[in-house]
Amino acid sequence: MSVNPFATVRETVNTSPSVSDEVKTTTCYMCACRCGIRVHLKDGDVRYIEGNPDHPVNKGVLCAKGSAGIMQHYSPARLTRPLMRTGPRGSGEFRPISWDQALKMATAWLSDVRKTDPRRLAFFTGRDQSQALTGFWASQFGTPNHAAHGGFCSVNMAAAGLYTIGGSFWEFGEPDWENTRCFVMFGVAEDHDSNPIKAGLGTLKTRGARFISINPVKTGYSAIADEWIGIRPGTDGVLIGALIHELLRADRIDLAYLVSYTNAPWLVIQDPGAPDHGLFARDDEGRPLAWDSDARATVPASGTGFRPALVGLQTLPDGREAAPVFHLMASRYLDECHGPDAAESVCGVPAARIRALASELAHHAFEHPVTLDVPWTDWAGRRHETMTGRPVSMHAMRGISAHSNGFQTCRALHLLQMLLGTIDTPGGFRYKPPFPKPAPPPLKPAGKTGEVEAGRPMPGPPLGFPVGPEDLLVNDDGSPRRIDRAYSWEAPMSAHGLMHLVIGNAARGDPYPIDTLFMYMANMSWNSSMNVPGTIEQLTAWDDEAGEYRIPRIIYSDAYFSEMVPYADLILPDTTYLERWDCISLLDRPICDANGVADSIRQPVVSPRRDVRPFQDVLIDLGARLGLPAFVDEEGGPRYPGGYADYLVNHERTPGVGPLAGFRGPDGTGEGKGAVNPDQLERYIENGCFWRHELAPEERYFKHANRAYLEKAVSLGLIGSPEPITLQIYVEALQRFRLAADGHGPVQPPDIHRDRVRTYFDPLPFWYTPFEEDALDTAEFPMHAITQRPMAMYHSWGSQNAWLRQIHGQNRLYMNRSRAGELGIADDDWVRVTSHHGSIKVQVRLMEGVNSDTVWTWNAIGKRKGAWNLSPRAPEASRGFLLNHVISDLLPERETGYRYANTDPVTGQAAWFDLRVRIERVGEDRPGETTEPQFHRLDPIWTVPRGDAVLRTVVQGGQER
Amino acid sequence: MTALPASPTGRRLGLVIDLDICVGCHACAVNCKEWNFGGHSGPLTDWNSFSGTEDRGGEDAGAWGVWFNRVHTFEVGDGPDSRTVHFPRSCLHCEDAACVTVCPTGASYKREEDGIVLVNADTCIGCKLCSWACPYGAREYDHADGVMKKCTLCIDRIYNENLDEVDRVPACVSTCPASARHFGDLGDPDSAVSVLVSERGGYDLMPELGYRPTNKYLPPRPRRDCADNEEVPVSLADLADRDDPEIGSGLLRWVDAVLSR
Amino acid sequence: MHPALSVIIFTTASGAGYGLLALSGLFAAVDWLPRDGSAGGWAIGSALVLVTGGLLASTAHLGRPERAWRALSQWRTSWLSREGLLALASYVPALVFLAGWLLPEAVPWGPWGLLAAVAALLTVYATGKIYATLTPIPAWNNGLVVPGYLVLGGLGGMQILSLIMAATDHYHERFGWIVLLFATCAALVKHGYWRDIARTRSETGSATATGLGAGGERVRLLDAPHTTDNFVMREMGYRIARRHATRLRQICTSTLFAVPAMLALVSTLIDNWFGLVVTTALATASVAIGTLIERWLFFAEARHVVTAYYGSETV
């Protein structure tokens, strides 16, 4: 370089530097979206992660979290070795032990439980992407006490969908981004399909289609909507009801769709007081009946070629009366109490706007049908020359499901879609395989009396879909058989279990005490629990009589030093996502899209330099040590000595069906079903770590009634038989529970629950006031308080990430500016947020785009002092907060004196967004700029040293301690 | 040469950012950070990464560091009709880039061949004057290296022969999940980006300052209420009432509406 | 703008130094600088010490001080480069001037003093220009910035010169009058400047910064990109409370103008050595403090347009 001080030095830029010496594909796990990634390695270290352009989920893009994967992988919060608790729970005093010791200890504890009463093991997994394995393991162990996080996440959405249309929003379906003309989004901030939704919105807006967002808050996706409807939380059911009312009144509904694909014509017995009142009229073979208006007689509803009556009471062969489902539904919604004017007063959306919205939906659906020149054949063998659909699509998520009326609201939304004829038609909502499945899927939860025995596996999986009281997991006295009360009268259709109730129930010994709580990947002492202070107490509750904790043993697997770690007795440290095999299986939560069937794997792209093991390996090892039949071979040795990789290839759930659907059979050409292929993982890796079968154009729509698709689904092992799937406007299963509450049948709810079941198990969707609001004086708690997912942070686990924590290092309580003005609250003020359960002190930020009765904050930004190996002085702890502290796990006491869980009465979904609060400026009594409450700090335990505060290279620490 | 080049080629590479589509996900910002950490102007140092080492006014302000791209969120207007706009911001590779002309060392320069504004880390003295001269806050000083850094328009990607042709776009563009970011030659009126700019009314930030930014922003499209679509009746009431008053809007209307299954 | 200590010290010290140098050169030319004794030597020497100290302080602001010499290369375009060059260049006449002053037989100092004066004035002019040409900082991009630097440099230099003359017992009444003149000019320029920046509203604000306010709507920041401050905000986001600014301006007015002016008047009435030294020393201290505060305010009150991206609706 020139040393002449007057010379201008020109830079030579190397425009073609080498990027890496090796690129490996795998699957991102910075969140549950499961995008394909290419990991660039240099000298054995991770240098750069980018989206895999060939991958069906993300097609090359990456979100903020995915782009920060390096920082997570090298995070100083990583656990480094197995640990055994030595001090009191929560003290953080641990002793490192070897894996051998850890596994021996776990085996000893668990085999004890299994030999006596397997139910005394509660095995719950959080952000689990291997539920096909963990659920199977639980049922092999013999305990019904298993579930993942779905119960507190969005089971209302899943269950309502599966019981109604055999599919759901969630990540089970997607709008027809290419063809829709009008897309309506209810209560979505981010969702599991993170990147596909963003890509879809981009496509939609570029195409100039309409996008309407219904959400109390106008941020993120709602910000780019053409129209924002800032609804009052918990009232979407009313808005949807009014839309249905308007459409029915104007007869702007797709009758042909209803007749062809839904149970609208099915006859419902009208015989109040009878044990089968409200059930479908069936023939001798149990087939539901419809009324043939030409023949003036009942016919099997599944038949074709007749003209079913939709309204009018008909007389059944036994002389009783029956009404078509449509008749019952329409009579309900035509009532003026469902009209826009009535709705306005509840949901706050002006009646004129509701009317206009109904008109608009009808306009797009009926004036602009989309026709694709694709011939197809329906289930009855009739050929259609084109595929014609109604280009109105919808998507919804926790904004409607995380309320205590969420199940019925989600049902109402599906009803609206059915009326418009937009389910799996061009331009509408589309199923992603393996959905649709029969509504509901024919799978019952195991765990009844006689199904749980010492030393024996259960005959089936712990989770399923009850269709009547007989399927519940209750004792003769009606008390729950599961620790989380799933499938009891308090949550009969809790298809995903109720993980959020486990700790409280176990600590209270109600319904019974347990011995070991075994958890995986869930931060239960913090952001995934309601009533955090109470949960911490429950985890440390001591039983003086027994001289041990009320929950005697807690085994926990985490990869990082989360708030939960100090509360475990035995810690099984997991690897990071770049260090292990994983499987995103069709048996679990697959990565399919509406046009294709797909699954994928994660492969270890680097090996850990800590004494950690992949949890799945550990679980399989434990299974073998415990002698669980499916995990040992004939000689009693481990059946999968190669760990999870071995299991992925060689395990068969039923002959020919394993965790991975691609590259099956000896030559690797089998799809869906086929013999074990020892080279399967190699083939996945060669293919970019995923497999995808693209559906033929004729298979892509009307999947519930499309012969080619149904047959394809059977051949791939997605469903059992190619029967058409009838969409259920009227859910008979609900009526069965209601009949039991009315005193019919052998399995009836305890008296205390009768009213509740009778009221909420309405077979037709309806709206009711969320429980917390109903039980409280709303003048005392005038505001709704909700949370949203920040796009650049994943629950609690992004805060250890040096990059992501710069974006969300603390949170505020957002509040409507003019409302705040009325309350004398200015921007940046500190306020006290009080619920019926507790109070927190936080700082506000005022904004325009929020419903004036609503305050909100970003979810899971607040951290406990010292957790995540952050300095206890970190702003996440001193200025961040959780709403969870003021969300009660129990509802206010009922007249009966009983305190129900703060959940949906049908599914047990945690009602996070029912929270009601009062906001006041903090007075002189609480000065200071620190959020409250503060908990005692957690001291770091055997994590990677925090390292240099100045980050100049991505590879931090890596040293063991 | 610190003086601004008279571009002989007329090539002006830059970004076009669509504010109508941006959902504010920060993907572009983080991916930029990730690529550039090991890139031409890397590392993009971070400080106080896990807190506990920096005290600002008696408080730990948390981690902070060098980023070339940052995403802001604004609210425009008042009340329920206000709109929320996400707003990514990086170097605009200005034509009249004062960050270049103020630089005493020539470390800050604008490339003749494509208009990219870069900093030569070997000659920068870290006087920070260029950061004062940039109205857009695009310059990021790295205390650890003592030099100024900024968006390089991913100069080590867009020409990188070790990458596939399709990958030769800036990191922020290739990662944007919503496709709200476009890259191309804004000096060529026929390029896809120029066409986009003219079709959508792409505009300059702070035009009054005369920096003539290369990067353009596409405005959020005007909000359309359902009432704006004249084809759509404001309500379905007319349809409901046009029916036979006998039948009214009750169930009877469907008695004859029997369709074959 | 963040008031960086190194820059404040630099501009204050070197401003006064160049002022002193320029005045020494000019006074020498008109023979107001006493030829006998070391008074003139002290003046030129002090000027060089102040200038050098200031320049050294300024390197503390650099991330790579060892490369400072590279700053000479861009004199065609950069005022900072020009300032550096002029600063270095002014050493030549200044040193010759000093040498000639100390060894008049050996070195002919005649034109060098004037040359040094011109170089010094140009250097201060360049310093002022660095700020005055920064359009993103409306308070600096102001016609009174360069005069401000010049006149304050003159005041500081004149005050120091008075002190040296008093100390070496060469004080002359006219020094007092000149101080008074400078102080008056400084007061006029500075107050004019303050009135100016209070009056002129920049067109730039969150509306133009984002291009979103074309319809006349307010554009408010909802969320900054990060929850922590970055370099840009630490450097450019400094805000001073109006209350403090007003107080500091008052202090500035008294220390920079009122006190020196008054002491200058007093000095014309005193004729004992001790009294003169005390008054001029007090006045010098007052000007030094005043200038430091003025410089601090110059930064602290200046708002950079980039703040329009970080919450300021107007700049």
Ligand SMILES: Nc1nc2c(c(=O)[nH]1)N[C@H]1C(S)=C(S)[C@@H](COP(=O)(O)OP(=O)(O)OC[C@H]3O[C@@H](n4cnc5c(=O)[nH]c(N)nc54)[C@H](O)[C@@H]3O)O[C@H]1N2
């Ligand atoms: N107020 C409020 N609370 C809520 C919600 C809300 O909307 N509002 N949402 C609820 C919902 S839907 C959910 S799903 C929950 C989520 O809450 P959690 O399921 O608790 O999710 P995370 O906080 O991400 O915690 C997961 C744990 O997994 C650990 N982990 C991360 N990677 C790995 C790994 O590779 N291996 C292992 N073994 N562990 C790992 C993390 O360190 C962390 O301790 O929060 C619920 N809580």
Ligand SMILES: Nc1nc2c(c(=O)[nH]1)N[C@H]1C(S)=C(S)[C@@H](COP(=O)(O)OP(=O)(O)OC[C@H]3O[C@@H](n4cnc5c(=O)[nH]c(N)nc54)[C@H](O)[C@@H]3O)O[C@H]1N2
């Ligand atoms: N980046 C990121 N992505 C994630 C996660 C994450 O933590 N970070 N978590 C993942 C998980 S576990 C889940 S469950 C999904 C959840 O994905 P989302 O369902 O998008 O989850 P939330 O952020 O809870 O969003 C709830 C939205 O509903 C709105 N809302 C609240 N109450 C109501 C109401 O009554 N009516 C209406 N219409 N809207 C309402 C809120 O304002 C918010 O926008 O996201 C997944 N994806």
Ligand code: SF4
């Ligand atoms: S959405 Fe982001 S974090 Fe989630 S899997 Fe995809 S890239 Fe990873």
Ligand code: SF4
């Ligand atoms: S990645 Fe795209 S959508 Fe996300 S913030 Fe950046 S520009 Fe906006």
Ligand code: SF4
């Ligand atoms: S945006 Fe700023 S740094 Fe970039 S070229 Fe323009 S003035 Fe220079």
Ligand code: SF4
């Ligand atoms: S900081 Fe570096 S690039 Fe910026 S003006 Fe100074 S020398 Fe030039």
Ligand code: SF4
């Ligand atoms: S062009 Fe490259 S350096 Fe510039 S903002 Fe985008 S990713 Fe960052």
Ligand SMILES: [Mo]
């Ligand atoms: Mo969730």
